Amino acid sequence: MNRRHFLRNTLFTGVGTGIAAAVPMEVLAAIRKQVSPSDVIRIGLIGCKGQGWNNITSLLRMSEVQCIALCDIDQNILSQRKADLEKINIRPTLYTDYRKLLANKDIDAVVIATPDHWHCLIMTDAIAAGKDIFQEKPVANSIYEAQQMLAAANRSNRIVQVAQWQRSQQHFQDAIAFVHSGKLGKVTSAKAWMYRGGTTPLPVVPNEPTPAGVDYNMWLGPAEKRPFNKNRFHYEFRWFWDYAGGLMTDWGVHLIDMVLMGMKADVPKSVTASGGKYVFPTDARETPDVMTALYDYGDFQMTWEQNLSTGVGLYGMQHGIAFIGHNGTLLLNRSGWEVRPDKEKDKPLMEAVAWQAQSDKGLDKHTTNFIEAVKSRKKERLNCPIEAGVRVAVNSHMGNIAYRTGETIFWDAAANKFAQKEAEHLRIPDYHNGWKLPKI
Template structure:
């Protein structure tokens, strides 16, 4: 079960499959040639937030076209159809994603629905013969992630997970510097998201379902509850029925690079402490303040998040810091730098980002689809599952209030309370398909 940098060399092949990060950095449209290609017809499911952003990034590629949109909120669906029409793009609208998947006019789908829907929709899309670009986190439970990996392999589909930082040059350069050994022995990696924009979510009463919203379909496998605006659209992130709070919202991004930098896979143990310290009486369920420690043999990875505060470590509201004996490398979405430990090494001045990660990630997906080559993907389903499971472990440690130990062979914690949280609780007749 132990995974350290020392034994990493012996398991590098397995790690490469899990993390799925390449060694080259193509430009967004480097794969484009003068030879005409058949356009890849894209359908998008869940188009209110990141699903819409993902779709638009994919449509920048000249070999793509959008043919279908789906959303359970007709207000959103009609708005997006109108926006595309204004750009000369005519699409068909669907309220049920299975009708979109049945369309012969769709080759690949974008899944931008709330987290609790990712698993079923991704598996159904693969079974329908569609390639998939699915938003992060891949799944809303450890069991879901495992099933999604099986589905991608069983149906032999191209599946990219929307962790677009994996396609950015400056993040890759930062990891390359970490791997160079110039920082000396690294004993601690910090990853964090301090979100000053996150204010209190005031408690609101249940209310009638808004006109045009198919609320039963929105709930899907989640527990049946009266409609409440606090749980709908963007705010779903802060309720355990649908998501995992900042740990799985931002943690999958930052912790992903923490693990890539350390060539780390499974932690020995996980413990977490936090709570609703900033807004104890608001509507959210997930913690607004959290510290989580993932223990490995010779280093720790520490996650921190805090709502309502921007003053994070090293003066950054998000990032990853690799703290070595000779210096510390700090990287976030703006760039990276190395801060020397006294006179033990030379500083590396701030290296600013030079590209658009989302556009690159979308182009990477299209290239893999065109060439039918999963090895080209910067974040294949195995990599998305790896970091989603890792983040879920942090949430399970928090929710149980225990130090927990993962048994990789048996896929459990040997703790009844923690093991109950490995599998998402499905309701309303839904179940993860047998694969």
């Protein structure tokens, strides 16, 4: 790999999953200051293990933020996070049922960082409880749920920021502004991709007793009742349709979101997808390890590509977005962006833009943006309002639905449904175990 390719891929290799690690407690202890009780914003965290912990420690960089409650179905994680927060003199109340946390009237806002299949229920309940929300992506595990969440938010005065934190990073904003400038010429094609090299098989393992301290029935919630299996628990849940949408809704929502921003697009007219479990055909995952989806928006097309077998992706970039215009191509990822001119008779049609490296921390800027909006009560200040999160979630689920049905699917925007029966069935989830699908 040459130096140019190394720089384009450095950020991902440095952070593993592409998101900055949680802020260490000793750093928080050094930067947090005393603030007036009237200025304190009291937050509850729902889902404390991975990304939820990253989110709350980023929020705690701001001295006016206080974490007064933690909720998780795993007592082991709750105990660990409680001990962590006590190092900076924060002593939260602990919950294993999010509904009891939402009933705490001292809480101003919540961070929702559970598995995807819980997002809709918890967010709509949080809206009803009068809480502001920092909502982990993807917004929901289905198109119908995402639309119900949007309806709930629009009927309230609550501040809802979706954790698509790339929108707060300067280099992403600069790149999208360049696309909007028109310098690329007419853009008729865009690409987004993630080539997740280094992934290993998820071995098939037998079901086993639920680990001590875990409320597994609460973890399942509205998902189908199944015996406990560690492959479906914690981080690995994302590879099973009951709870998530694989790489498409893990990375796709971040990258496709940039395409929708750059092209000022909403929903496609049609989507076609193909792929399968080609890399690890016998491992435990349900979601595809190789997939290509083609979206037709009427005046441009987009392709999404995912592959778990190699880290060498399109244009020498392991993950990224490409806007392909008549005059040149803009390439963008979490490390930076550049423009490569097209040529006619060896003459460049535009000026090249050299690599513009990432220079800030997207999550920290995103949580700061959320708190600023909470203070001002101005939704328009949000870098990723609920509308944006829903838009890209709908697009991502359409790609998965096209793959799962094996059909080209067509969206009827006026009727808000698919033309195909099987696709329409996947638009609306089934809820189980006594939980009711929200209908706003």
